[in-house]
Amino acid sequence: MAANPTFQLFSSSQGSGLGLGFLDSPEPALPPPPPPVEVLSSEASSSVDLAVDKVTVGEITLLKGRVSTKEVFGLPNSDLVPGVYEGGLKLWEGSIDLVKALEKESQSGNLSLSGKRVLELGCGHALPGIYACLKGSDSVHFQDFNAEVLRCLTIPNLNANLSDKSSSVSVGETEVRFFGGEWSEVHQVLPLANNDGETNQKGGYDIILMAETIYSISAQKSLYGLIKRCLAYPDGAVYMAAKKYYFGVGGGTRQFLSMIEKDGVLASTLVSEVTDGSSNVREVWKLSYK
Numbered sequence: 656m657a658a659n660p661t662f663q664l665f666s667s668s669q670g671s672g673l674g675l676g677f678l679d680s681p682e683p684a685l686p687p688p689p690p691p692v693e694v695l696s697s698e699a700s701s702s703v704d705l706a707v708d709k710v711t712v713g714e715i716t717l718l719k720g721r722v723s724t725k726e727v728f729g730l731p732n733s734d735l736v737p738g739v740y741e742g743g744l745k746l747w748e749g750s751i752d753l754v755k756a757l758e759k760e761s762q763s764g765n766l767s768l769s770g771k772r773v774l775e776l777g778c779g780h781a782l783p784g785i786y787a788c789l790k791g792s793d794s795v796h797f798q799d800f801n802a803e804v805l806r807c808l809t810i811p812n813l814n815a816n817l818s819d820k821s822s823s824v825s826v827g828e829t830e831v832r833f834f835g836g837e838w839s840e841v842h843q844v845l846p847l848a849n850n851d852g853e854t855n856q857k858g859g860y861d862i863i864l865m866a867e868t869i870y871s872i873s874a875q876k877s878l879y880g881l882i883k884r885c886l887a888y889p890d891g892a893v894y895m896a897a898k899k900y901y902f903g904v905g906g907g908t909r910q911f912l913s914m915i916e917k918d919g920v921l922a923s924t925l926v927s928e929v930t931d932g933s934s935n936v937r938e939v940w941k942l943s944y945k
C-alpha cells in the first residue's frame with residue numbers, strides 16, 4: 656500500500672530534513688487561501704497521466720491513482736506545504752482505516768449509507784467517499800483544499816473506479832460533486848451547508864467522512880465550525896480517522912476531541928483502533944449530536 660507510515664510536515668529537501676521544518680525558522684505567514692469553488696466533473700485534467708494501483712480493503716478492491724506533486728504543483732515531492740498544498744495527492748493510512756471501519760459498521764448494522772447525503776472533507780483520493788457511492792448513497796460531495804487535487808486526482812480516481820470492470824463500484828443514481836477551498840470559507844459553496852448560523856438544523860449532510868484531517872491545531876477550529884454548519888441535526892454522524900498524535904505538528908485525536916468535549920454539542924465514540932506497529936496508534940471515531 657502506498658500510504659506512508661509517518662507524517663512529515665515538509666519534504667526532506669526543505670527545513671531540517673526531519674519533518675520538523677518549522678523549527679528551523681520562525682513560522683512564515685501563510686499565503687491567502689485559495690477561494691472556495693465548485694469544480695465540475697468535466698474539468699478533470701487531461702494533462703496528468705493517472706497510473707493506478709489496486710487497494711484491497713477486506714473484500715472490496717478499489718483503485719488508487721498515482722500523481723506526483725511535481726506534475727500538479729511543480730513542487731518537489733512533499734507531504735504537504737502548509738497553506739499551499741495540504742497533502743491531498745498522497746493516500747494516507749487513515750483513509751484505508753476509515754473504509755474498513757465503514758465496512759465493519761455496515762456489516763454490524765450500525766450504519767447504512769444507502770440513500771444518505773454524504774460529505775467527504777479533505778478527500779484527496781476519496782476512497783471513503785467512493786465507498787459511500789458503492790453503498791448507494793444518494794449524494795456524495797467531495798471537498799479538498801486544492802482545486803488542482805480535485806481536477807488531477809479526485810475526479811480521475813473516481814472515474815477510474817467507476818469504469819474498472821473488476822471493481823464493484825457503481826454510482827447508479829448517486830450525485831457526485833466536488834468543492835475546493837479552505838475550511839473557514841468552503842461552506843459558501845457547499846450546497847447543504849448552513850450559511851446563517853452555527854448548527855445545521857435545516858437539511859445538511861447525514862454522514863461526514865474525513866481521514867487524516869486534524870493534524871494541524873491551527874486549522875481544527877475552522878474544521879469543527881464547518882462540521883457544525885454541515886452536519887444534519889439531530890441524526891447526522893461524522894466518521895473520522897486520524898492518528899492519536901501527529902509528531903512534529905501537535906494535532907491528534909485526543910486534542911481534537913477535547914475541543915469538541917468543551918463545546919458540548921457532539922458526543923464521541925471510538926469505532927476502531929489500529930496498532931499494527933507501522934506507525935503510532937491510529938483511530939476511527941464516530942461523532943454524533945448529544
Ligand SMILES: C[S@@+](CC[C@H](N)C(=O)[O-])C[C@H]1O[C@@H](n2cnc3c(N)ncnc32)[C@H](O)[C@@H]1O
Pocket residue numbers: 741742743745746747748749750776777778779780781798799800801836837838839865866867868874
Ligand atoms: C493529509 S491529507 C489526507 C487526504 C486523504 N483524506 C487521505 O487520507 O488520504 C489532508 C486533507 O485535508 C485537506 N485540508 C487540510 N487542511 C485544510 C484546510 N485548512 N482547509 C481545507 N482543507 C484542508 C487537504 O486538502 C487534504 O486533502
